[in-house]
Amino acid sequence: MAEKHVYRFGVGADGVDATELAGETVDVSKWIVGGKGANLAEMARIGLPVPPGFSITCQTCVAYSTSDNTWPAGVLDEIDAARVDLEGRMGKQLGDPTDPLLVSVRSGAPFSMPGMMDTVLNLGLNDVSVHGIIEQTGNARFGWDSYRRFIQMFSGVVMGVDGQLFEDAINAKKAEVGVKLDTELSADDLEDLAQTFKQIFAVNVDSHAHPEVTVDGRAEFPQDPKLQLRLSIEAVFGSWMNERAIIYRKQNKISDELGTAVNVQVMVFGNKGDTSATGVAFTRNPADGTKEFYGDFLVNAQGEDVVAGIRNTEPIADLKHVEGLEEAGKQLDEIFLTLEEHYRDMMDIEFTIEQGKLWMLQTRVGKRTAMAALAIAMQFEKEGRISKEQAVMRVAPSQLDQLLHPQFDPKADFKVLTKGMNASPGAAVGQIVFSADDAVHCANKDQPCILVRWETTPDDLKGMVAAEGILTSHGGKTSHAAVIARGMGAPCVCGAEALRIDARNKEVAVSGTDVVLHEGDVISINGTTGDVILGAVTLTRPELTGDLETILEWADAVRVDASRGRNIGVRANADNPADAKLSRDFGAEGIGLDRTEHMFLGDRKEIIQSFILADEPGAKQQALGQLLKVQTEDFLGMFEAMDGKAVIVRLLDPPLHEFLDDPRAYAIDLAHAEDRGESRIQLKARRDMLARLDSFQEVNPMLGLRGCRLGIVYPELTEMQVRAIAGAAAQLKKRGLNPKPEIMVPLVSTVEELKVVREQIGDVIEGVCEQTGVELSIPVGCMIEIPRAAVTADEIGEYADFFSFGTNDLTQMGFGFSRDDVESAFIPLYLSKKILKANPFETLDAGVAKLVKLGVEGGHEANDKIVCGVCGETGGDPDSIQMYYDLGLDYVSCSPYRVPIARLAAAQAKIVSNGGAKKRA
Numbered sequence: 001m002a003e004k005h006v007y008r009f010g011v012g013a014d015g016v017d018a019t020e021l022a023g024e025t026v027d028v029s030k031w032i033v034g035g036k037g038a039n040l041a042e043m044a045r046i047g048l049p050v051p052p053g054f055s056i057t058c059q060t061c062v063a064y065s066t067s068d069n070t071w072p073a074g075v076l077d078e079i080d081a082a083r084v085d086l087e088g089r090m091g092k093q094l095g096d097p098t099d100p101l102l103v104s105v106r107s108g109a110p111f112s113m114p115g116m117m118d119t120v121l122n123l124g125l126n127d128v129s130v131h132g133i134i135e136q137t138g139n140a141r142f143g144w145d146s147y148r149r150f151i152q153m154f155s156g157v158v159m160g161v162d163g164q165l166f167e168d169a170i171n172a173k174k175a176e177v178g179v180k181l182d183t184e185l186s187a188d189d190l191e192d193l194a195q196t197f198k199q200i201f202a203v204n205v206d207s208h209a210h211p212e213v214t215v216d217g218r219a220e221f222p223q224d225p226k227l228q229l230r231l232s233i234e235a236v237f238g239s240w241m242n243e244r245a246i247i248y249r250k251q252n253k254i255s256d257e258l259g260t261a262v263n264v265q266v267m268v269f270g271n272k273g274d275t276s277a278t279g280v281a282f283t284r285n286p287a288d289g290t291k292e293f294y295g296d297f298l299v300n301a302q303g304e305d306v307v308a309g310i311r312n313t314e315p316i317a318d319l320k321h322v323e324g325l326e327e328a329g330k331q332l333d334e335i336f337l338t339l340e341e342h343y344r345d346m347m348d349i350e351f352t353i354e355q356g357k358l359w360m361l362q363t364r365v366g367k368r369t370a371m372a373a374l375a376i377a378m379q380f381e382k383e384g385r386i387s388k389e390q391a392v393m394r395v396a397p398s399q400l401d402q403l404l405h406p407q408f409d410p411k412a413d414f415k416v417l418t419k420g421m422n423a424s425p426g427a428a429v430g431q432i433v434f435s436a437d438d439a440v441h442c443a444n445k446d447q448p449c450i451l452v453r454w455e456t457t458p459d460d461l462k463g464m465v466a467a468e469g470i471l472t473s474h475g476g477k478t479s480h481a482a483v484i485a486r487g488m489g490a491p492c493v494c495g496a497e498a499l500r501i502d503a504r505n506k507e508v509a510v511s512g513t514d515v516v517l518h519e520g521d522v523i524s525i526n527g528t529t530g531d532v533i534l535g536a537v538t539l540t541r542p543e544l545t546g547d548l549e550t551i552l553e554w555a556d557a558v559r560v561d562a563s564r565g566r567n568i569g570v571r572a573n574a575d576n577p578a579d580a581k582l583s584r585d586f587g588a589e590g591i592g593l594d595r596t597e598h599m600f601l602g603d604r605k606e607i608i609q610s611f612i613l614a615d616e617p618g619a620k621q622q623a624l625g626q627l628l629k630v631q632t633e634d635f636l637g638m639f640e641a642m643d644g645k646a647v648i649v650r651l652l653d654p655p656l657h658e659f660l661d662d663p664r665a666y667a668i669d670l671a672h673a674e675d676r677g678e679s680r681i682q683l684k685a686r687r688d689m690l691a692r693l694d695s696f697q698e699v700n701p702m703l704g705l706r707g708c709r710l711g712i713v714y715p716e717l718t719e720m721q722v723r724a725i726a727g728a729a730a731q732l733k734k735r736g737l738n739p740k741p742e743i744m745v746p747l748v749s750t751v752e753e754l755k756v757v758r759e760q761i762g763d764v765i766e767g768v769c770e771q772t773g774v775e776l777s778i779p780v781g782c783m784i785e786i787p788r789a790a791v792t793a794d795e796i797g798e799y800a801d802f803f804s805f806g807t808n809d810l811t812q813m814g815f816g817f818s819r820d821d822v823e824s825a826f827i828p829l830y831l832s833k834k835i836l837k838a839n840p841f842e843t844l845d846a847g848v849a850k851l852v853k854l855g856v857e858g859g860h861e862a863n864d865k866i867v868c869g870v871c872g873e874t875g876g877d878p879d880s881i882q883m884y885y886d887l888g889l890d891y892v893s894c895s896p897y898r899v900p901i902a903r904l905a906a907a908q909a910k911i912v913s914n915g916g917a918k919k920r921a
Contacts, residue, residue, distance in 0.1 A: 005060045005075045006082045007033055009041040010052025010266075012089025018052065019044045032057050034261030036108030039363050046342060048335060048360050052089055053103065053265030054082040058110060061237045061259035069234065076230070083229065083264070090266060094225035099136050100129035102146070102267040105232040107239060109260040112348075112364050114483050116248045116458055117260060118157040118239035120232040121302065122150035122267060126223040130194075142272055144190035149302065151197040151221060154228065158235040159213075161204045169196050183300065197221075229264070236262045244461045246832075251465055253879065256834070268359040270352040271302050275324035277353045278302055281316045283336045284346040286368040286486055287425060289375025293317060293336055295349075299325070312495075328358040339363055344385045345394070346376045369425055369486050370399035374547035388554045389911055395551060397878040397905040403548055404897050406539030408526055414533045417523075418510055420471070420496030422530040423482035428469030428491040429524045429536045432517055434503040436463025443467070450523055452508060454501050456481040464490065469525045471532060473499035473508075491527035499532075544586060544900060552587060552900055555907035565914035568884070569891030570902045571646070573871060577637035580647075583896040587903055590646035590740075592804065592893020593871035594638060596631070596721060597654050624720050631724035632731075639732055639739035646740045648804065648871075648893075650783065651721055651757075653707050653746040707747020708757050708782075715760055722761050726768035726776055733774050744804055745782040751795040754782050758799055783871075784859075785809035790851040793858030797866055803859045804893075805852050807872030811840050814848045841873060844880040849887060856888045869893060878905035885909035 008018040021029045021041040029038040037055030044050040056079060063072045087093045092101035102124040107117035125133065125147045134143035155161040170182065173193055179185060185193070198221045205219035212231070213222045222228050239245060240260045249256060270278030281295025296313030299322065314322075320329025332351060335358075339347045348366035352359050368376065377394040380386045386394070408414075408427045430448035433439045436459065442449040443466035451467040453460065455475040464470055464484055469491035472481045485492030500509040506519040515534065517523065524537040544552065560567050571592030572583030580591060638647055670686045678686075711718035722743065729739040745757045758780050769776050784790050785806030793803065812818060817840075830836040840848065852870075859866045869891040874880035876894025881902060884892055886909075894902050 003059070004078075005057050005072070006054050006078045007037070007041070007057070008052070008054045008082065008085065009037070010044045010050045012052050012086075013091050014089055016089070017044060018085075018089060030110045031258075032059070032261075034058055034108030034110055034263075035112055035364055036106065036362055037261045037263050040263065040265070042342075043339075043360055043363060046338070048338070049358055050360050051266040051268050052086065053263060054086060055108070056233065056262040056264070058259040058261045061240055061261065062257065064234075064237050065240065065259065069238070079230075079233070080226075083226075086264070086266070094124040094229070095126060095129050095223075096132060097128045098132045100124050100132050100225075102133075103229070104263075104265050104267055105229070105236055106263045106265065107236045107260045108263050109240070109254075110258050111252070111254050112367065113245060113248055113252075113254070114367065114480075116239075116245040116461070117242070118236050120150075120153050120157050120235070122146045123154070123228050123232055124225045124267075125150045126225065128223075129225075137272065139272065140187035141190060142269070144187050144194055145185075145271060146269070148190050148194040148197055151194060151201065154221075154232065155197070155201045155205070157239075158231050159201070159205045159210065161201060165200050165204065166197060169193060169200065233262050233264070236260070244458045247461050247465065250831070251461075253838070255837075265361075268352045268354045268357075268361075269302070270298070270354065271300050272355050273300055275353070275356045276300055277319070277322070277325055277328075279313075279316060279319070279351055281332075281336070281349045281351070282346060282366045283340045283349070284366075284372070284376055284379075286346065286348075286366050286372050287422065289368070289372035289379070291379060293333065324356060325353060328353045328356060331358050335360065344380065346372075367483060367486055370395070370401075370403045371425055371547075372486075373399055374403075374551055378547050378550060389558060392551065392555050392558060392904065392907055393911060395904060397881075397901045397908065400548070400901045400904060401898075404541060404900065407528070407542055408524070409538040409540045412538045414524070414535070414537050416531045417513070417515065417534045418496050418498040418532050419530045420473075420493040420499075420532065421482070422526075422528055423479075423494040424470075424485035424490060424492035425528040426469070426491035427524065427526045427528070427537070427539055428467075429522065429539060430468040431520050431522050432508070433463070433467070434501070434506050434519060436460045436466075438519070439463035439466040450525060452499075452501060453481070454503070455479060456484070469493075469527065471496060471499075471523075471525050473497060473501050485527070491525055493525045493527055493530050493532060496530075496532055541897075548900070552903050555904045556587070558907040558910060559903070565910050566885075566888075568881075568889065568906045568910060569869075570899055570906055571648075571869065571871075571891050571893040572896050572899050573875075573893050574638075574896060576634070577641045579896050580638050580641035583899055584642060584645070586896055586899040588645075588896070588899045589891070590648075591638070591642055592648055592869055592875070592891060593744075594647060594649045596634075596650060596652055620716070624716055628720050628724055631721060632728050635725050635728035635741070636731060639728055639741060640737060642740075643732075644738045644740065646742055648742045648744050648781075648802075649721075649725055650744040650746050651708075651711055652717055653710075708745050708753045709747065711745070711757055711760070712753065718757060718760050719764050722764040723768060726765045726778065727772070729776055729778070730768055730772040730774040733776075734772075742779040742781065742802065744802075745780070746806070747785060747809075748782040748796060749786045749788050751792065751799060754796055754799045781867075783809075784852075784855045785813070785872075787813055787851055790855040791858075793855040794861045795858075797859035797862030800859065800863065800866060802867040802869065803855060805855060805868070805870040805872065805889075807844060807848060807852070807870055807874050808841065810851060810872070811845060811848050814845070814851060815840060838879075843877050844874045844883050849883055852884075852889075853887050860888075867891075876902050878902075878908070881905040882909040882912065885913055 007020045011017045019041050033055035040050055060075055087101055090101055092099055094101050102122050105120040105123055130143050130147045134140045152166045156163045173189055177189055201221045202219050207214040207217060207219045213219050270276045277297050277299045278301050279295055279297030281293060284291050285294040293316050295316040297316055297319050298313055320326050346366045348364050350362040352361055373395045377391040381388055381391040406427050428450060430450045432452050433442055433449045434452055439449050439451045440462055448468045450469050450471055451463050452471045455472050457480060470481050470485050472494045473496050475481055475494045479494055481492055482494050498511040500511060508517045522536050524533040558564055569589045571590040572588035573593040574580045574583050574591050575595050673683060673686055725741050725743060729741050732739045743761055745754055748754045761780050765776055765778055779801035781800045781802030783806040784803050789796060827839055856868050859868060868889050870884055870889055871893040875892040876898030881892055892902055
């Protein structure tokens with residue numbers, strides 16, 4: 001059977017429901033016709049008022065795009081048949097001179113990508129059919145307004161004409177006739193604009209590049225609706241690979257290979273007068289989860305007017321109180337409840353009211369902040385609509401980062417400069433920038449910034465990602481800035497109308513004050529309250545309380561429930577007592593990595609330097625004695641903070657030269673000393689020191705004298721550290737505490753290395769036990785971070801109580817990448833060219849995962865009681881945690897602030913892998 005490329009939906013004027021995907025669930029059909037097409041079909045199936053149309057599949061987009069924008073055989077005929085069928089269902093034809101059918105052409109990928117791709121509205125209008133619309137409606141202004149919108153949108157979306165040219169023409173017309181608002185332009189004014197827009201089209205479209213719209217060597221706005229339709233579908237398919245869509249997919253980990261569907265749908269009009277309207281709404285508050293109908297609408301407007309922030313919107317609660325819209329408003333309230341009951345989730349809705357009749361244009365599971373996601377999941381569980389397990393699956397782990405983001409310090413003293421709408425919660429401090437490019441520039445220099453715009457557009461996405469927060473002077477809570485900011489967890493204040501932004505001169509004046517802000521000035525914004533403050537406000541991080549605490553408790557209950565499958569623990573990477581305490585407060589079940597080299601920094605650096613550079617045994621022993629004292633104090637603090645929980649201490653890992661001065665800088669100091677005329681004795685001492693510094697330098701230090709090799713060459717370092725670990729544990733045991741240290745040997749490549757170091761460790765622990773009279777049982781394991789160790793884990797595991805996979809080094813050695821050198825140099829290029837699917841230093845690579853699998857299986861073959869965990873950076877990445885669970889790891893370890901994220905992700909991984917609910921898209 002030939003592949004089907006087009007599916008119909010909706011009830012036509014003939015009263016017949018032609019929906020073809022009614023037998024499919026939304027979760028299945030969204031992969032075929034995208035989320036928008038699937039939900040339009042579903043709404044039609046359950047009897048909601050949906051303008052009819054047809055969807056062209058995502059697979060068609062992929063086939064078209066991967067064949068150099070060539071249509072697969074037979075698809076254009078299938079689309080044309082669907083068009084003819086739609087015309088038959090509606091009793092109208094595109095381009096008809098007396099009663100034309102008009103359609104919209106919209107994108108719709110399997111995953112929601114609001115504002116990232118293109119749309120064309122009012123398609124089917126031309127110089128003739130516009131008069132038919134006017135005759136049918138008796139509304140000349142409506143007809144010409146619809147036509148000029150179509151010309152403008154088609155020119156920009158399909159032909160790439162600069163949109164500002166049309167905006168300039170509109171502003172010029174308003175100035176000419178002396179009005180301020182677009183809605184004040186008359187029918188004649190709009191007819192003039194339509195003619196001007198066609199001239200802009202003719203001048204700015206390359207006739208050689210677009211012969212299909214060229215007449216007698218000059219580009220002309222196409223009058224054939226069939227050509228308009230084909231070109232618009234091609235443009236929407238093409239928008240799948242535009243810059244903003246690519247950035248959005250990368251930000252949200254959406255595959256480029258999915259493609260987008262195209263939905264061709266009969267137009268309904270919210271700009272037919274005062275009994276018409278359009279709006280965007282949510283069944284609950286997407287910012288904080290309040291159970292209320294939430295959104296904006298505009299009377300006598302089209303949909304893009306709402307999201308573009310061109311006009312000030314009205315709250316959705318007022319809709320049923322507007323004369324002429326009362327019944328539609330009440331019906332919309334009923335539909336809100338119907339959709340929530342059907343989908344069992346908070347829904348995002350787009351609607352139009354045409355002369356009092358309500359039409360549903362779209363629904364989807366609504367984007368929401370982390371605060372709202374938690375609240376809504378808890379509400380639905382309490383209402384009995386979902387289980388606790390389903391509630392756990394409703395919150396994206398990455399969203400929790402929003403709740404761990406800074407908030408204004410409650411003790412901070414500040415004066416609010418102005419206020420806007422609290423569009424996306426959280427607080428941010430940074431210098432003002434006025435463009436997306438400037439925001440990216442600041443981010444590349446690690447300079448926090450706030451993107452300040454009149455209103456954002458999809459082209460601003462890269463700047464929105466780069467900025468700490470977003471501030472706009474226009475737009476409502478469903479504007480582009482608000483929706484995108486909430487989706488990616490960035491603080492956002494919208495509609496701060498007191499701001500008079502002059503982006504060209506890079507300054508913003510604040511009405512009612514004498515304040516004028518310039519690029520680079522520091523401001524603070526509070527997306528939770530809508531406050532804007534001049535200067536930097538002190539920020540704090542919130543605690544795990546309320547809904548967050550509850551959902552994490554539910555997640556932990558899943559993780560430790562043996563009836564649901566194997567448990568996976570969550571530990572933290574921490575190197576000092578403060579971080580250890582923070583980890584415990586965030587729910588860590590232990591410390592998976594204590595990097596002792598971090599304990600040698602600051603004033604400790606001089607002690608380790610004196611050990612390394614000492615040329616007499618006495619000096620070395622003195623330095624070791626000092627190190628033993630400070631290390632014992634370090635471990636006392638760590639073990640006490642994590643009393644009763646495992647603390648894995650990694651023995652010294654980096655090469656010794658990292659603790660020493662740079663010989664090149666020292667050589668410069670030597671040259672200056674010679675210029676200053678220091679004595680021969682002083683200069684000789686300096687030259688001797690430079691020679692010793694040079695002797696510790698390595699050509700490739702990552703593969704040099706480091707890790708366990710360091711402890712074998714300098715056994716006294718290992719003995720000192722183990723004595724400090726065991727001594728601290730013995731002291732705490734005598735005080736009645738329950739320290740649980742474990743010792744990890746880094747960079748093991750052969751079983752013989754581990755045997756040697758383990759014997760050293762065992763001898764020291766035995767000596768401490770004899771000396772203190774305290775019995776100690778300290779597990780000893782090793783890091784698996786060298787490919788050879790992974791493939792010989794069946795040998796190494798015989799001498800290890802645990803394995804900890806160091807995926808940072810395992811990835812570097814597995815790929816042959818030096819992270820410091822390649823991550824900025826060519827990893828972005830590799831990602832853009834699809835050489836890599838994801839940054840392997842952020843998400844576990846499938847090839848490296850095979851090494852982990854070998855290590856886990858080999859370790860268990862040698863020692864069936866061995867404990868396997870991961871302490872690399874990917875231990876806090878939700879996608880990686882899913883892989884680690886499936887690979888059989890017993891725990892993941894991550895930075896303290898990612899512990900809550902890992903707790904939730906680990907529970908979700910367990911649910912998914914054991915046949916539970918699917919992850920929320």
